[in-house]
Amino acid sequence: MEPVSEKIISHIDDVIDRDLERHLGRLRELVRQPSISYTGEGIAECAELVAGYFNDLGCDPVKIYETPGHPVVYGERWVGAPKTLLVYFMYDVMPVKDDPWTVDPFEGLITSEPPYPKVLMGRGATNSKGPMGAFLNAVEAIQDAGETLPVNLIFIAEGEEEMGSKSLYGFVKEHADMLKRADAVFMPMGKQERDGGTLIWPGTKGIVYLTLECDGKTLGRGPRDYNIHSSLKAIADNPAWVMIQALASMTTPDGNRALIKGFYDDVKPPSDKQKELFKAVVDEVSLDAFRNSLHVDNFIGNESKIELMNRFFFQPTLNIDGISAGYTGEGSKTILPYKAIAKIDMRIVPDMDPDDIVSKVRKHLDDHGFEGIQMQANNLNPPCDTDPDAEIIQAAVRALRPFGVNAKVWPRNMGFIPFPIFSGPPLNLEFCVAGLGHGERAHGPDEFFVIEGDGKVKGLREIEKSFVRVLYEYASTVKRI
């Protein structure tokens, strides 16, 4: 392994210092372009914007691939390097209308958010237009410094991450030969905690997301077509009660353990390597920092850190994302609702299988007399684990050290990032999500991404420089056959 040339790096860093204001403009431009995958708002325009960036970087070809859902933007920057990195972006963001935003989510506002003197506040700022913009700026800076990229790059930007990456697997299968030229996959994210620490996950939980519906028509009892007067509860069944009873039957009274038969059967105990990572990491975690960041006074059952972290990494969840029926406005509208809707998600761990979990939920409902509740799967994504010693992961760890940041390798990501699409067949590529920087309130109101940090959390300048190093560090490792 040849060491990275600090002279080259230093030259590129100067370019970043010089162009930082212009670079920030790209992040703001991305946030200002709405791209809400649920509604489709701005998706086409955002895909064009991203394709334009790929063109500006000299990619060839650049192509917007249509899919059954939203397009995948593809760009290839081939420089004849021995190694090739596939860079994964998402250009879509979550809806905003149900959240109490105090600022315009699409203004690209630069403001302060103590202790950070400068943040970008808006939908997608941290998840994940900020990091995407920063990575593209880093690539641009290398070239603006007159250097050749140390690795070939294949860019993929998908527009459905927030909807569960529905079309991405089909895209990957269809274009497997093209994508197999990559040696690994990297996703840039601002992954520092408030205390400056950062995490890399060699694996991810999967997700099963279901919509449940209950109405008088499919129940065969209760109002069929519209809400009726609540006095009729005396003789008529209430689909909202049935939904509530069905949901309640799925968990313990605290809502914290699933009572679905066989739900935990396929939970794989952590491997020795995972136990080792877990042990090393648990000591580093601050529950207080977690609580402060999330605005949560107490976690489940006031359990110890080790118990909570065990849940976080190795246990599946059964969450209710939403429920609605009837009237919940001001005052007292007296109705018996004809319909109830609920959304639940399950974060699953190896070796749980999405289809198997769906069957178990269905069986649970049927066994408990809730055959009349309809169920539809919105997302079915498997979990996966990858090798913590993978080159791309180790390159990322090395790339952050010069910034005083010692990345921790955690056993597994607790959300879902579409690792399995790349780490499973047909590509079988190692996958790494990493980066300096920090943001909060992803999926919530007043989402932000730090532009100027507080010393512990790094700002845009260091983030871009760290991405430059990721590429050089990865290039410096020996290509495996």
Added chain:
Amino acid sequence: MEPVSEKIISHIDDVIDRDLERHLGRLRELVRQPSISYTGEGIAECAELVAGYFNDLGCDPVKIYETPGHPVVYGERWVGAPKTLLVYFMYDVMPVKDDPWTVDPFEGLITSEPPYPKVLMGRGATNSKGPMGAFLNAVEAIQDAGETLPVNLIFIAEGEEEMGSKSLYGFVKEHADMLKRADAVFMPMGKQERDGGTLIWPGTKGIVYLTLECDGKTLGRGPRDYNIHSSLKAIADNPAWVMIQALASMTTPDGNRALIKGFYDDVKPPSDKQKELFKAVVDEVSLDAFRNSLHVDNFIGNESKIELMNRFFFQPTLNIDGISAGYTGEGSKTILPYKAIAKIDMRIVPDMDPDDIVSKVRKHLDDHGFEGIQMQANNLNPPCDTDPDAEIIQAAVRALRPFGVNAKVWPRNMGFIPFPIFSGPPLNLEFCVAGLGHGERAHGPDEFFVIEGDGKVKGLREIEKSFVRVLYEYASTVKRI
């Protein structure tokens, strides 16, 4: 008891025949004036409209009384008759925005709704601007025929019936001396079923309506201020799960029996008179007609008619009117909601006490570990029973016979009509709700009131004529000391 003069009645009927189109205009005018008590929309304007009608009828005084809520419109038409009837109206209506209306709810549309050649479709058409307009027309017709009213009339129109008549009791107490001059209370309603039958209720169930809220702040666990990412379910409590579990703990799995301790303790068994009325009525009821009218395929547990009717008259209910938390739109927004809201109502029977029921619900929540759920009472209205042999009830029964309609006296109203406000202290007046005519979808979309019937159900012409007869029949009974 002197018989009613058929000559006088016939003369008044001619006036109704002559003026029917103009009379219909009043009903449309009332529907066209929104008066949504929840939002306050159009309330002031509707109160003015009603006061104008009272003035047109020669009432003196006419006054719009302010209350802590919406105004009560008062009018007095004193003709020196030996008996005085207090006529109760409500001028408010339910909201419309959550219902899938296929017509403009405030257009005052005249259309057909088979088998009825002519109906008035709009919010409040049947509940209860149609009947109110018809009654005012009937009074006008008596005077237009050159007759003196057979009884003195005191009109009260409240604007908060759909919110539980919150200010009415205070108004009655404050003006008890003025109102005590009445001998009985009458509320005009279009109460024919599709088969032409009609009902009179000497009593009513009461109602307790509660709003429940659960959030991370009051729970002391789960997200405090905003929705967080659903992967955090691994370590964070979910206020929506807590709400669902709390609600589920209150009923059997079918949602049809309350499990709140002591809920049924004070249910009074039916009296002999009520049993007699019940027996007579049950044979007349058609479950099929009920099912068709309500769009309900099967009633609770496929019970027999006698069981269902027993529930209807004599058993309390625990209904869920609405619930909402998190996201229930398209697709899969992955959040852990910080807050859940639910609305429940309980229809209570003598001798259940509203305050006692609220305490029992609170105790249930606390005993089951749901101390963190907040509870607010929107409505607290007691039930009551009145004498089925009351003069005003018997007068109404006699008044409908000439139209071929044999009114059934049912044991009790299953919704809530503010009987207790008048039948309890300080007024202690007998109360009757009655009238020909038919409407459907009260509180729902495309609410309508029949203007031209199908022979079985009477139209506006006969409705107005029947109200004329109610006044003459009531006048013909001996005034009690």
